[in-house]
Amino acid sequence: MGFHEKRLILRAKAGDYAAFGELVTAYQDKILYLIYDFVRNYEDAKDLAQDVFIKAFERLDQFEGRSRFSTWLHRIAVNQALDFKRRHKKMKVQDLESSLLNRDEFHDRQPFPSAERSLEQQELRIQLEHCLGEVSENQKTAVILKYFHQQSTEEIAELMQCSEATVRTHLFRAIQHLRKSLILNELDR
Amino acid sequence: MEGPLECTEKTMAWLDGALARQEAGKWADHVERCETCRAFAADYRIISHALSHRQRTGPFKSMLDSYHTELSRLFSVKSAPPRRSWVDRLLLSPAPAMRLGQAAAMLVLGISLGWFLTRQPSREKESVTVVMDQTAAATARPIDDFFHESEIWLLDVMNLPQNGKLADQEWKVTRSYAERLLGQIVIIREMSKADEEKQVQTYLDGFEILLLDMINSQKNDRSEILMQIRQAITELDLLFRADMIRDQIQSDHQHI
Ligand SMILES: [Zn+2]
Numbered sequence: 001m002g003f004h005e006k007r008l009i010l011r012a013k014a015g016d017y018a019a020f021g022e023l024v025t026a027y028q029d030k031i032l033y034l035i036y037d038f039v040r041n042y043e044d045a046k047d048l049a050q051d052v053f054i055k056a057f058e059r060l061d062q063f064e065g066r067s068r069f070s071t072w073l074h075r076i077a078v079n080q081a082l083d084f085k086r087r088h089k090k091m092k093v094q095d096l097e098s099s100l101l102n103r104d105e106f107h108d109r110q111p112f113p114s115a116e117r118s119l120e121q122q123e124l125r126i127q128l129e130h131c132l133g134e135v136s137e138n139q140k141t142a143v144i145l146k147y148f149h150q151q152s153t154e155e156i157a158e159l160m161q162c163s164e165a166t167v168r169t170h171l172f173r174a175i176q177h178l179r180k181s182l183i184l185n186e187l188d189r
Numbered sequence: 190m191e192g193p194l195e196c197t198e199k200t201m202a203w204l205d206g207a208l209a210r211q212e213a214g215k216w217a218d219h220v221e222r223c224e225t226c227r228a229f230a231a232d233y234r235i236i237s238h239a240l241s242h243r244q245r246t247g248p249f250k251s252m253l254d255s256y257h258t259e260l261s262r263l264f265s266v267k268s269a270p271p272r273r274s275w276v277d278r279l280l281l282s283p284a285p286a287m288r289l290g291q292a293a294a295m296l297v298l299g300i301s302l303g304w305f306l307t308r309q310p311s312r313e314k315e316s317v318t319v320v321m322d323q324t325a326a327a328t329a330r331p332i333d334d335f336f337h338e339s340e341i342w343l344l345d346v347m348n349l350p351q352n353g354k355l356a357d358q359e360w361k362v363t364r365s366y367a368e369r370l371l372g373q374i375v376i377i378r379e380m381s382k383a384d385e386e387k388q389v390q391t392y393l394d395g396f397e398i399l400l401l402d403m404i405n406s407q408k409n410d411r412s413e414i415l416m417q418i419r420q421a422i423t424e425l426d427l428l429f430r431a432d433m434i435r436d437q438i439q440s441d442h443q444h445i
Pocket residue numbers: 193196197219220223224225226227
């Protein structure tokens with residue numbers, strides 16, 4: 001946590017509305033995307049993200065600075081998203097593949113130089129995201145935080161309130177599942 | 190030695206950089222020799238890379254913009270009103286119920302102005318100045334901020350009926366904001382020990398009661414016109430008193 005952020009948090013805790021506004025601005029997109037990765041619908045993600053910031057504001061007194069602020073905020077977001085999913089289990093889930101084809105303005109990452117390679121990778125990603133729908137809630141949470149949102153194992157452990165070893169086990173099981181599914185898909189062809 | 194499942198799991202910890210240096214060196218040798226772990230490591234690199242570098246889909250820019258706008262409306266730096274602008278804002282208020290409330294409120298305001306001025310002997314006024322002198326460096330800023338924020342909050346609360354039905358989220362924010370202000374009152378109270386600060390205390394008492402009322406009242410209760418009028422009167426009175434006290438603080442600062 002940077003010095004600037006610490007100051008903002010202290011000011012927000014003391015009732016400085018504007019300071020909290022600055023924190024919101026800093027995290028609004030991260031939190032929206034994190035929630036989206038769970039609920040797969042931007043309209044819901046938007047509402048839930050707003051709730052997350054309201055909750056965070058209400059509970060700011062409970063934030064003691066033992067973890068990073070971002071970890072604390074991520075935890076509220078993950079809980080909010082999982083809670084929503086449990087409540088809306090039967091709701092139709094937006095089809096991943098069509099949503100991936102429907103992409104619009106988000107081409108900010110282009111890690112692969114060759115277009116051919118990129119297409120291959122894209123196909124792999126679609127498969128992976130699809131398989132990710134099959135793993136347990138804990139495994140999925142760990143994968144989303146680790147690979148989609150670049151949280152460290154330590155941060156995930158704090159966020160999921162379990163040991164780092166447990167996080168690694170969740171990740172390991174998820175990876176094993178993805179591996180097996182990919183191998184099966186290969187065989188299907 | 191370890192079975193195949195255990196050893197690939199440890200390989201993942203190794204890939205994650207979770208092993209201590211000495212153990213990591215040892216495990217690198219294991220991966221070199223163990224076919225299962227080598228295959229796992231190769232797959233893991235592909236999978237983790239693909240997961241980490243996926244392109245995000247959406248959202249549409251318009252959606253993202255509206256999300257940002259809504260959030261900034263909820264938590265923005267509420268623009269500081271120029272001094273006494275609340276009078277203008279009130280007079281521009283379009284709701285008839287509010288106008289009635291304003292008329293009554295302005296009347297009471299006038300009465301309370303007279304009451305305030307006649308009730309306060311100059312000695313008491315000075316005593317506030319003295320208090321501010323003594324603790325100027327430590328207290329002037331927080332008190333200023335407090336009054337400023339109270340004013341904004343009060344203005345928002347007063348505009349509630351104009352906005353019609355308050356969205357749930359906005360209501361929650363208003364509530365927790367009010368709660369935060371209550372916390373500030375406690376802090377300011379702790380700073381003031383001398384008897385001379387009674388005036389500030391009186392203001393704070395009134396303000397606290399109002400805040401508590403607001404927090405405890407149901408949204409629907411406020412839709413009653415009579416209630417609105419009463420509320421507007423109380424709030425205006427408090428607003429006025431906040432202004433008076435701030436004037437004193439400011440004139441005190443000019444003396445320094
Ligand atoms: Zn092995």
